[in-house]
Amino acid sequence: TKKRLAHAKAIGHPARTFHINDGEAFADADTPPQSFYELTGASTTRVVTAIRVEVPPLDEIKARHTPEPGFIVNKVQASILRPNGLKEEIAFRYFIQDSEANLEDSVSEAPAPKQAPGGKEVASGFAANSKLFRTRWIVGVPSKPLQLAPGSRIVVALKQTKSIDSKPALIQRVRLSLSGNPCWTSLGQDPSRAKDIVRLTFLERKLAKIPAVKLPIMSEEQPYEQRATLEFERGNFLTKMGPDLAPDVPAIFPKLPAGAPRNRLTLAKWFFAPEQPLTARVAVNRYWEELFGTGIVETLENFGSVGEAPSHPELLDWLALHFQNDLHWDMKALLHEIVTSATYRQSAASTPSLTKRDPRNRLLARGPQQRLTAEMVRDQALLAGGLLNRSMGGPPVMPPQPVGVWKSVYNADGWKDATGPNRYRRAIYTFVKRTSGYPSFLMFDASDRDTSLPRRIPTNTPLQALVTLNDPVYQEAAESLARRAMSGAVTRTKGGASAEQVLDARLSYETRLVLSRDPTPRELAVLRAFFKKTVALSDQPSLLPARMKVSGNLVREENASTKELDGLTAVGSVLFNLDAALTR
Template sequence: MTWYGAFLCGGSLGALVLLAQPSRSSGTAAAQAAIDFNRDVRPILADRCFRCHGPDAAARKRGLRLDTEDGSRARLRSGLRAIVPGASHESELIARITSTDPDEQMPPPSLNRPLDADQKRILAEWIDAGGEYAQHWAFVAPRRAAPPPVRDASWARDPLDRFVLARLEQEGLAPAPEADPATLLRRMSLVLTGLPPSPEDTARFAADRSPGAYEREVEHCLESPRYGEHMAATWLDVARYADTFGYQSDWDCDTWPWRDWLIASFNRDQRYDEFARDQIAGDLVPGATRDQRLATAFNRLHRLTNEGGSIDEEFRQEAIADRVGTFGTAFLGLTVECARCHDHKYDPIPQRDHDGLGAFFGATDEAGTYAYSHRSTPPPALALPTTEQAAELARLDAELAGAEARLARTIADRQATFVEWRSKTPAVVVAPPVLQVPLDGAIDGPGAGTGAGSPARATLFDGDSGVSVEGAPALGRADPYSLAFHIRCPDTRERATVLHTSPFTIESDPQGYQVLLADGRLAWQVVHFWPGSAAAIRTREPLPSGRWIHVVLTYDGSSRADGLSIHVDGVRAPVEIERDTLDGAATARLFQIGFRDRDRGFAGGALDDLALYDRALTEPEIAELRTPGSGAASSGLDDYFTHAADADCRAAREALHAARAARSQFADALPRIMVMAEAPRPRPAYVLKRGAYDAPDFERPVGRDRAIDALLPYDPSWPHNRLGLARWLTDERNPLLARVQVNRLWAQCFGRGLVATQENFGLQGESPSHPELLDELALDFAASGWSNKALLRRIVCSATFRQSSDAPAELRARDRENELLARGPAFRLSAEMLRDQALHAAGTLVEQLGGPSVRPPQPAGLWEDAGATGSYVPDSGAAAHRRGLYTFRKRTSPPPNLLLFDAGSREKCVARRLPTNTPLQALVLWNDPVFVECARELAALATRAASTPRERIEFALRRVAARDPRDAELEALEQLWTRERARFGEHPEAAAALVPAAEPDPGLAALTLVCSTLLASDAAVMLR
């Protein structure tokens, strides 16, 4: 039997180990004579009727629309009307819901969702009263309401209390008494920082009877760095933050710098409207700072794949749809994603609005996948140098600028020498290539062979096989080089790979340089990560097909598109720039000609005499390559002189090359994070038929000039980009931004929002329990500077929050969810808070702020069992004792102790964790290595602090519960210690297994078990 198996809970100890949350049910509705459309009628219509008779035109049956007043009154093809105002007996709606004929009855019996008698009565009475519609409460701007009159005005500490008290008095209830100081301090500290107060804090507060003592503790918590960490923990769920990309490979990605930004944003109490703006469009704010650009990583925290065969556009559209859904849930509290494939079936969100939002979030030059053959950060990416690295980068930039200036001076100084040199009619000599591939029938196999023509021998490619060249130099983006070859193009416009230097291809994978044909036009690209980080050009005109031409491609090592050139038959070809964003390593790792794995090769094309040179060839050299002896007569002799003929200029160029190489090598090694950036030429966007990535409706283009019209029309003066969308969102007329955040903060304090469905303020969500209070707080929130701290200060200082959570059984039965707020909050701590509290009680919590994610101990083999890449190697020492929000989050194998307490996998935006109660949660609290270690450390701490078993138990309970022990608790725990001390005395090997030591210590082992019991008790796991 294990050390914990012999212990059974019973008697007075049962209260300590109670883990179940209070059960949930709807609160009692206020008894009102008049039927309210939004409160009473719309929920029935939305739940039972709108699927077939709502906003979605494609799903609408019989042409009947019940989500609008005009639609409900329209005469149907039968001549009847669904609603005849004032006459329920003439209304077809009533006839259908009261019919017993299965062919006439609505909703259809096949749905198995009939209306009950009360719902039928409500609809009939509403129609008889005139059947008037009202706009859904969430789509109407908040309205000011004076705090209502109440009988016991002295109870209120804040105007918000009067809204709560008025409802209670209406229900015939009274608020609960104020909680005792220790309970109140622990509650407030957990709500604001996610950590309990120390025993010293509790004792000090209990002894402080001076005015403002509680308010001072509130300020202490709001100013603590722990506040920002706790606030961030909730937003990480919303932002679907994880440390891996997800999907099958689920490779690591460094996203933690965004988490650091998030914590800092909360700690400095950034205005919430700016907080939202910066995450949506911080890069587009005029004069955007590094932090504002970093904030936009919020939009890049979705899943990505690098699986072979992945279709880039498919996963790009998946990413866009994820951003749209996250935007809707996080900031609007709406299920916008339900309009991806069709008009929303309940809310007034047409598919066009969904795809219009997608146009904002899709105007980024990005791939839909990440690379398989290298670990580069998918661009757009932001470099994040430390202060020291930034200083070094500035020094290297200065050296590079100096080298460029010295080259310019040298060229100017050597002008007279050049004139003299030119007067002697010099010969143009092309230095030997660093790589030469004759390509004289180099391929064996069907479809490959020697091509006829000029040159007489060449390699004809079949598209599936090709030439792999060994020993090619590993040229990088700071290296100048040139390629020369003869090419004969096939008579086709299909995309083809002529040559490349990367081992594998999905759209984002190529790195190095590559030559492509598309629509007959030749593309010359130096790539870090396509398409967001590359220098690329292509010819304006197609290359001629069916005949041999000579091509020379040059690159000057500048990382700029204007440093690329294409020469066709000795003449510089007009080109257009495809990309000019190269900002990362572009080192060639192999050299393949005519084919590429999982790509279309140069089928039907032929190449000959390929040569690679280690500098950018000049016009005379290119002419000389094509026609020996013609170089000296060509233009550009000055370039040839400064590049090849003059020793001083060559030395200056070599110095410039060295400066570029040093700068590139250093910059390429800097840490980077995925962010947003507008594409120079955003791709056109369309409504996607059925939401399918490959089914754009070209007759329904969408621009970036519309968001959700049902909430607020888009002002034409706003920019047609994400910054304009942010202005639409934060406009004072938008009815949802402030409401949604106020509700989120209320839920943080009470465990339940004023709108219980935090993620859904639409027609399928719940109505607010206190609508006037929600509106008043939302208006105050916006008017007072969008301060999260100010709003939380109001809430935790209110009389409503300060109530005791104790309540008589009849009140709990009547209002189990505490919707009426007749008592203080009571809910289970989050997964992260449970772990943090255990570490805090044990004295082992490391309160380091920010930094990379850590890997605390977890059961071995979980990653492997999930088929995930890599093996979990747990951290030790300080890293294993960081707060829960820093725990490494792998999407395909989330941390088990967090997952079992409803933390989720972070694959999608989650605005509200749905609590569960399972036996596995108790097993975590008893057996998880982290909690066992905490119990062990707490026992050791208590042993050092006190001398008798009872005193040690008192010490441990104070650290866990943040209050004085009760006599019944001490008695039960002391009995437990006595019993377990005797058992461990009989079984010293069990004591040694629980508390390793040179000599088994039965007393310490028994105290460890007592501490484990405390950490799993109601006093620990519940906020009350």
């Protein structure tokens, strides 16, 4: 039974006033930072089993598509105002809210049939965090039915002290309802319900103790909780027109099944329906771009009319239908088919006439050639040096980088270099902050996370060479590569080999680890000369590059020749910077 409010006032803040209109309280313009309200209403029923407080938007129709500022009520209290002016506080058995966000707080504090265990106070707050686009409510059920004498009134007190975006989160409109239905009391006294609540709470707490990776999952709101959407006039979100729009797909595509609910599950099924070719076309185009460097449709981010036309439309259609109907969305099978094709297995070598005719290889007359991505550049250096940690899962890590390069924008967080095996984890586990990316990756065209970028457009700048020459990650990888050469290449030389032969074996071993091939005689001669020049500089420490004096987490072996290790480290750094090492 909805009761008209007879009176509403702010306690302690006289500047915040209310006016009563048709039994509802509307706040005036003044908004102090903290408020405590009392809502008073008469009752026509002599037995009250539940009290309901509703906070609707000021404009309930407009708020469905243009939400109003939200509110937060810290606490709801109630009392009976007797005809003689005395107040009797009401003890609540439990509260029920319109949101499941605080389900445990609102109902599980009262598993016993009559009172909250251990004298705990039953949680009684409710809110519309951020935005209010529908009526929010809370129902309080007293510990026992209230017996009201003639002339008695119900006084409900609302406490508000919170803010949203530095603005007081205050209610602007409120109404009060009372119920005498005995079902509210029996609900709280139902032994089976109390037992279920206790069991649920126990299982949730037991589940929380199980170590696991926390994975956020997006769940869909119930239809009545979903915000309405209107059409923007000429794209202006401030000017909305027409009736509420229903969820649907673009008219140029196959329609959603008739009678199917308009939810995310239906949309997911529609994406993979046999009559829907777009999903497969976009997918195979992205896989093609990963392998060839450029998609059949170059603009991965735009498959529409303003995007690039496909270079081979028939090939795109065939791959999409083959992936969808024959391979049944098996990505491994699709990738295997592409990389074993004659087109992919072509040599990347070109001729002047061919380069002039098709400089970007859009006609696929030669094999793909592209620079490694930022993550690949780092991981392949660690792999060649024998440092790469292949472990899966776990939290992000902070690999080494020069001091002062990374700076957090909004707080004083600092970069703390990881130690031990975590120092060399795969690039995918590198700590990334949207406003402060990992500089080494940004230099190689990784996204700064400000916008969604389906593709990276590779650039070529001298700064990239400075990263691979001087970044601590590549310094340590080069030194570890040198250690592998000193220990691994010796076993490949025959007994009695000369020092020159041992050196050539070590230089060849380093080259194989980085380039997956032996050096040519000319390359070997260049590396040998560079090695000897670096060893000669070891006698003049002041002329050595600063990077030769840093070993990171690596510990030099006592029997290792410092000069030879420095020389092979320098060679490893050169190999990491070769075009053949940075290009596939």
